[in-house]
Amino acid sequence: MNEERKEVWITGIGIISAIGKDVYSSLAYLKSGQSPLRPLQFTNSIHSGKYIGGAVDLSEEELNSRLKLVDRGYNRTAKLAIWAAGQALEDAGLFPALAKITSVNATTVGGMALTEKYYNEIFKEDKIVDENFLNQMDSGSVSRAVRHYFNLNKWHYHISTACSSGANAIMFGARLIRTGDTQVVLAGGSDSMSKFVLNGFLSLKNVDPLLCRPFDRDRFGLNLGEGAAYLVLEEKQHAIKRNKKPLAKLSGYANTSETYHITGSSPDGKGAYQAMSNAINMAALKPDEIDFVHTHGTSTIDNDLAESSALKRLFGNKIRFGSSKTYTGHTLAASGAISSVLTLGMMKEGFIFPSLNFNNPIEETGLIPVTELVENPDLRHCMVNSFGFGGNNTSLIYSSPA
Amino acid sequence: MMYIHRYNYVLPESCPDLPYLKLGKPNNMDLLEKNEMRRLAPIILHALGSALFTALKDKTEIAGIITGTGRGCLSKLEQFLNDMDSYHETALNPTVFIQATNNTIGGLIAQKLDTGAYNVTFVNQGLTVLNVLKDSQIISMENPEKMVLFGFFEENTDFNQMIHDQSSYLNSPDGSKIIYGEGTSFFLASQKREKALAKIDEFQLIPTTLNFEKPFTFEELHPNAEIKGCTAFYLGYNNLFEEKEYYHELIQFASQKNIAIIPFKKQTGDFDTSSSLALAMAIEKLATENIQTIYIFNHYKRLSLTMIKLSKPS
Numbered sequence: 173m174n175e176e177r178k179e180v181w182i183t184g185i186g187i188i189s190a191i192g193k194d195v196y197s198s199l200a201y202l203k204s205g206q207s208p209l210r211p212l213q214f215t216n217s218i219h220s221g222k223y224i225g226g227a228v229d230l231s232e233e234e235l236n237s238r239l240k241l242v243d244r245g246y247n248r249t250a251k252l253a254i255w256a257a258g259q260a261l262e263d264a265g266l267f268p269a270l271a272k273i274t275s276v277n278a279t280t281v282g283g284m285a286l287t288e289k290y291y292n293e294i295f296k297e298d299k300i301v302d303e304n305f306l307n308q309m310d311s312g313s314v315s316r317a318v319r320h321y322f323n324l325n326k327w328h329y330h331i332s333t334a335c336s337s338g339a340n341a342i343m344f345g346a347r348l349i350r351t352g353d354t355q356v357v358l359a360g361g362s363d364s365m366s367k368f369v370l371n372g373f374l375s376l377k378n379v380d381p382l383l384c385r386p387f388d389r390d391r392f393g394l395n396l397g398e399g400a401a402y403l404v405l406e407e408k409q410h411a412i413k414r415n416k417k418p419l420a421k422l423s424g425y426a427n428t429s430e431t432y433h434i435t436g437s438s439p440d441g442k443g444a445y446q447a448m449s450n451a452i453n454m455a456a457l458k459p460d461e462i463d464f465v466h467t468h469g470t471s472t473i474d475n476d477l478a479e480s481s482a483l484k485r486l487f488g489n490k491i492r493f494g495s496s497k498t499y500t501g502h503t504l505a506a507s508g509a510i511s512s513v514l515t516l517g518m519m520k521e522g523f524i525f526p527s528l529n530f531n532n533p534i535e536e537t538g539l540i541p542v543t544e545l546v547e548n549p550d551l552r553h554c555m556v557n558s559f560g561f562g563g564n565n566t567s568l569i570y571s572s573p574a
Numbered sequence: 575m576m577y578i579h580r581y582n583y584v585l586p587e588s589c590p591d592l593p594y595l596k597l598g599k600p601n602n603m604d605l606l607e608k609n610e611m612r613r614l615a616p617i618i619l620h621a622l623g624s625a626l627f628t629a630l631k632d633k634t635e636i637a638g639i640i641t642g643t644g645r646g647c648l649s650k651l652e653q654f655l656n657d658m659d660s661y662h663e664t665a666l667n668p669t670v671f672i673q674a675t676n677n678t679i680g681g682l683i684a685q686k687l688d689t690g691a692y693n694v695t696f697v698n699q700g701l702t703v704l705n706v707l708k709d710s711q712i713i714s715m716e717n718p719e720k721m722v723l724f725g726f727f728e729e730n731t732d733f734n735q736m737i738h739d740q741s742s743y744l745n746s747p748d749g750s751k752i753i754y755g756e757g758t759s760f761f762l763a764s765q766k767r768e769k770a771l772a773k774i775d776e777f778q779l780i781p782t783t784l785n786f787e788k789p790f791t792f793e794e795l796h797p798n799a800e801i802k803g804c805t806a807f808y809l810g811y812n813n814l815f816e817e818k819e820y821y822h823e824l825i826q827f828a829s830q831k832n833i834a835i836i837p838f839k840k841q842t843g844d845f846d847t848s849s850s851l852a853l854a855m856a857i858e859k860l861a862t863e864n865i866q867t868i869y870i871f872n873h874y875k876r877l878s879l880t881m882i883k884l885s886k887p888s
Contacts, residue, residue, distance in 0.1 A: 178638045218663050280675070282697075291655050295741070306741045310645055311676065312699035312846075316877075326878070327779045329705050330698035332646075332676040340694055346711065351712050371658050374670035429639070429684035429693040435672055446690055561672060562681025564693055 186259025188225030189399030226397030226501030243274035278337035282311030334560030337507025360402030397501020424455030428561030441482030469495025508558030644846020700874025725760030755843015803866030810872030
């Protein structure tokens with residue numbers, strides 16, 4: 173392997189979530205200090221209207237029409253992924269895409285909304301279901317759809333590590349470039365709303381029916397969201413050759429396993445600490461050189477205590493950090509990619525968004541997130557955290573281009 | 575390139591009351607706690623037992639745990655869906671929900687091995703095996719002094735079988751049935767040749783300009799390759815249609831060159847990660863028989879075609 177590691181530049185970004193259908197509108201919403209989260213509606217569910225969350229206000233028909241989808245071989249998760257991926261490719265000046273671009277995708281639920289819709293019909297009523305739906309119930313169908321829609325490299329990747337999936341897709345994409353396997357990667361994550369996931373998190377007793385309170389002493393749980401975000405990762409010399417300026421470089425990343433509990437985080441956040449610490453080491457930075465941490469910050473009792481403890485241990489009391497989950501909801505596999513795109517947008521436009529619904533610090537750490545809009549901060553190095561079930565912890569560091 | 579130092583796999587068995595091959599009782603349960611055996615799904619027990627058996631013999635430092643599955647733990651996913659229906663979305667068991675999450679097995683392996691190493695799960699239909707091999711190779715090359723544990727798990731269920739039965743993708747064009755299966759396999763790999771059982775030389779997604787319209791030739795699948803020494807082909811045909819329409823030329827070529835043919839899906843059944851069981855069986859063959867080189871050729875639903883080449887470590 174080439175010991176002279178290649179530098180990974182970010183040359184395009186795209187996003188869709190409850191706060192916007194593109195980067196520009198999403199950043200504008202993030203500055204507003206308002207939460208768009210609303211009661212979630214589900215067909216045939218006792219929970220419909222009872223829990224707020226971040227749904228994308230586009231119907232299946234609207235998505236089909238806007239994406240010009242003529243066949244029905246795409247589930248909602250795939251459509252959201254295609255929406256965001258198209259923006260990223262266009263931003264990078266790579267649209268229409270080239271077959272040499274490798275896609276690294278991520279979902280947790282994939283076509284779950286279809287599975288739960290047709291499960292009883294197929295299984296219990298022995299009904300014949302349209303074949304277009306049968307082939308898009310699994311997670312990998314999303315990856316296949318993104319590759320097929322943009323005619324990307326046929327060898328594509330799909331990661332599913334619960335809520336850290338999107339961040340792991342970005343990290344894996346960077347590793348493909350650094351090892352010389354490929355020069356351009358489209359990496360990101362996508363997830364859509366489903367009754368299965370809402371019921372799953374309700375069974376874990378960590379859904380807040382009201383607006384979530386990240387890093388607040390009285391936090392209760394998360395709000396679900398849906399969306400997608402993608403980044404174009406490009407080997408530095410490849411971008412230079414086509415005169416493409418980077419948004420930032422991906423200077424550090426790390427993934428660790430916590431080995432504490434299959435869902436809960438350790439109170440001292442040892443996995444989060446290790447991921448952040450390893451990423452900083454890789455970037456050859458010191459902790460005090462990190463200007464902002466876009467946290468995982470789900471507002472669950474366990475996550476926020478663990479992450480807050482790890483932040484305090486690594487950075488002390490002075491670190492600027494925040495959670496965007498009150499804006500987007502927790503978008504599961506998309507969350508690490510969404511946080512990345514929002515962070516890259518903040519670095520470009522020069523602001524830090526206000527974290528919402530924070531009143532009192534967690535007693536064990538006393539850390540307070542940024543709660544007011546900060547304009548023109550000097551954001552040279554920003555960290556994005558993304559953690560998931562299985563004790564899976566990933567940290568990414570984006571640095572301004574030199 | 576990676577050297578394989580240890581492996582374990584579990585093949586499915588024929589069951590008189592099922593239209594697909596099914597895993598039997600889990601092995602290596604002495605490596606698990608009683609409460610784990612009580613609450614975990616059979617596929618998770620199988621995979622966990624296989625992974626621990628593979629990783630625990632030598633106390634080597636592990637640089638990464640990489641798992642792959644096409645469909646994940648379907649039985650728990652379906653149980654949660656059934657429970658949502660039966661209990662009207664109340665009183666649901668979080669353990670069932672968690673086990674339906676694709677990276678639960680990777681997380682449990684890390685817990686049991688008490689390692690904070692890199693841990694990723696790939697879920698990508700017929701490309702899953704190549705996804706896992708690629709990441710394992712990168713991790714191995716990034717950490718040449720350490721081992722990488724990678725593995726696969728797949729479960730079939732009556733619901734999944736019903737989807738297969740209804741989808742034309744999943745049956746041969748002449749109407750021939752495909753026998754489905756399930757299984758698990760784990761591998762300990764590194765860049766070190768010493769004491770290795772086998773070497774994974776290369777793995778490829780074959781450009782499918784072939785389009786499954788005529789049988790593949792060896793030259794198309796692996797251009798300019800020479801057959802040297804005692805060689806075997808593990809081929810992914812599941813019924814007579816696939817044998818005749820896709821693999822006929824390869825079988826003829828093998829016959830002319832005195833190459834052994836192993837139609838591995840007779841033992842594994844078909845599923846998204848079936849190549850992984852072929853990989854395990856091929857490693858076993860290289861380790862125990864006078865075979866120098868093995869090629870695994872497998873197709874996935876007339877969508878993709880993959881090749882893995884292995885050899886005896888020299």
